[in-house]
Amino acid sequence: MSDDADHGTAAVGRAVQSRIYRAGVFGRRPVVPVEPKALEAAARARMSDVAWAYVAGGAGRQRTVQANRDAFDRHRIVPRVLVDVERRDTSVRLFGRPLPAPLLFAPIGVLELAHRDADHAVARAARALGLPLVISSQASVPMEDVARTLGDAPRWFQLYWSKDDDVVDSFVSRAEAIGSEALVVTLDTHVLGWRTRDLDLAYLPFARGEGIAQYTSDPAFRRLVEARKPSDEPTSRPTPSAVRALHSMARHYPGRTRDNLRSPLPRAAVETFLDVFSRSSLTWADLARLRERTSLPIVLKGIQHPGDAALALEHGVDGIVVSNHGGRQVDGAIGSLDALPAVVDVIGGRVPVLFDSGVRSGADVVTALALGATAVLVGRPWVYGLALAGADGARAVMQHLWAELDLTMALSGVRSVDEIGPHLLTASS
Ligand SMILES: Cc1cc2nc3c(=O)[nH]c(=O)nc-3n(C[C@H](O)[C@H](O)[C@H](O)COP(=O)(O)O)c2cc1C
Numbered sequence: 001m002s003d004d005a006d007h008g009t010a011a012v013g014r015a016v017q018s019r020i021y022r023a024g025v026f027g028r029r030p031v032v033p034v035e036p037k038a039l040e041a042a043a044r045a046r047m048s049d050v051a052w053a054y055v056a057g058g059a060g061r062q063r064t065v066q067a068n069r070d071a072f073d074r075h076r077i078v079p080r081v082l083v084d085v086e087r088r089d090t091s092v093r094l095f096g097r098p099l100p101a102p103l104l105f106a107p108i109g110v111l112e113l114a115h116r117d118a119d120h121a122v123a124r125a126a127r128a129l130g131l132p133l134v135i136s137s138q139a140s141v142p143m144e145d146v147a148r149t150l151g152d153a154p155r156w157f158q159l160y161w162s163k164d165d166d167v168v169d170s171f172v173s174r175a176e177a178i179g180s181e182a183l184v185v186t187l188d189t190h191v192l193g194w195r196t197r198d199l200d201l202a203y204l205p206f207a208r209g210e211g212i213a214q215y216t217s218d219p220a221f222r223r224l225v226e227a228r229k230p231s232d233e234p235t236s237r238p239t240p241s242a243v244r245a246l247h248s249m250a251r252h253y254p255g256r257t258r259d260n261l262r263s264p265l266p267r268a269a270v271e272t273f274l275d276v277f278s279r280s281s282l283t284w285a286d287l288a289r290l291r292e293r294t295s296l297p298i299v300l301k302g303i304q305h306p307g308d309a310a311l312a313l314e315h316g317v318d319g320i321v322v323s324n325h326g327g328r329q330v331d332g333a334i335g336s337l338d339a340l341p342a343v344v345d346v347i348g349g350r351v352p353v354l355f356d357s358g359v360r361s362g363a364d365v366v367t368a369l370a371l372g373a374t375a376v377l378v379g380r381p382w383v384y385g386l387a388l389a390g391a392d393g394a395r396a397v398m399q400h401l402w403a404e405l406d407l408t409m410a411l412s413g414v415r416s417v418d419e420i421g422p423h424l425l426t427a428s429s
Pocket residue numbers: 054055056068106107108109110136137138139158186301323324325326327356357358359377378379380381
């Protein structure tokens with residue numbers, strides 16, 4: 001790393017790290033538990049059953065949630081000693097931007113379930129650390145408001161490809177307007193997986209219209225809502241939970257006031273959302289249109305098969321995320337880390353390969369990087385931090401990962417992220 005911006009990034013990184021070592025180590029308890037199982041247990045105790053089922057749950061019998069962890073447990077790091085690791089640099093460069101660590105906040109929808117400050121709290125955490133926030137299509141707060149809270153921190157936008165072309169177009173324009181540095185197109189969730197825990201709890205957050213602020217704040221989406229025939233609307237008296245849903249919607253729906261809450265518009269918004277949320281007919285050919293539409297880097301999220309990695313390259317994408325959505329989509333799917341090496345092989349260094357699903361520690365980050373990931377996205381862990389202590393909690397979780405990453409590098413004889421490679425790993429027996 002050579003130019004001033006890079007030195008600046010490394011300096012921010014060092015400052016954050018030294019703060020980590022002072023806070024929450026000697027004589028001072030951390031903001032949230034450092035130990036991953038303790039963090040999870042504390043969050044579970046704090047969250048409602050519905051919120052916990054939604055956030056922690058996976059598809060079916062949870063086999064892929066488990067496979068994501070098992071895959072990490074089959075790798076072991078082989079440390080080297082007597083390397084001068086006095087000065088270390090955790091920074092990486094992605095799409096021309098230096099980042100202080102190879103860590104991103106994964107896109108997570110419906111954050112109001114975890115904490116009332118929702119996306120604003122995460123934006124404050126991301127801003128404090130200088131790590132990118134991938135803003136979700138299913139956010140609880142419109143992206144323009146999240147962007148204001150982010151200040152000049154890096155932001156990416158995650159797109160669910162709507163059935164409606166105007167909504168897709170409008171989301172892309174808005175993402176550009178808020179200064180997104182990449183467009184992450186999520187491909188593995190054009191329908192929700194068979195999420196048994198959510199099914200047993202009636203998918204209440206969705207019934208309540210939570211996580212659709214990106215849509216209700218969108219002009220193209222609102223035209224669709226307004227065009228709905230009144231005869232589509234339920235005529236019966238709203239149930240108490242429907243009334244709560246309307247109040248929740250009203251917060252995000254400009255023009256809705258308490259006086260007109262009972263009008264059909266918000267209900268229509270939920271139903272319109274369910275109609276247009278995502279497009280299962282999408283194919284590789286559709287990507288060409290997006291490629292023409294925007295000059296932002298396009299990153300495909302949800303790649304597991306090396307054949308899809310090859311197609312992604314053929315179609316000119318700028319990056320991919322090897323991910324199985326945290327085991328929330330296909331029960332019995334391959335552990336994401338097990339899918340990584342073959343994908344890395346096909347990509348051959350031509351575009352960045354990001355990784356997620358199952359990262360729970362700094363040592364896990366080293367393992368994913370050693371298998372060829374450029375950076376990792378972190379999902380549930382910071383949501384648990386958010387549930388426990390808002391912005392400070394989300395920030396603490398990412399700081400802990402970052403600190404352990406730095407320590408693991410130091411203790412493995414590695415000075416920079418470039419020096420992390422397959423030579424550091426062995427299979428565990
Ligand atoms: C509660 C929750 C909501 C999510 N919402 C989205 C979303 O809106 N868009 C998306 O692309 N991925 C979403 N994901 C998937 C994450 O971006 C990420 O792929 C996954 O959480 C990584 O696995 P991990 O939780 O094991 O770190 C969500 C995951 C969770 C747990």
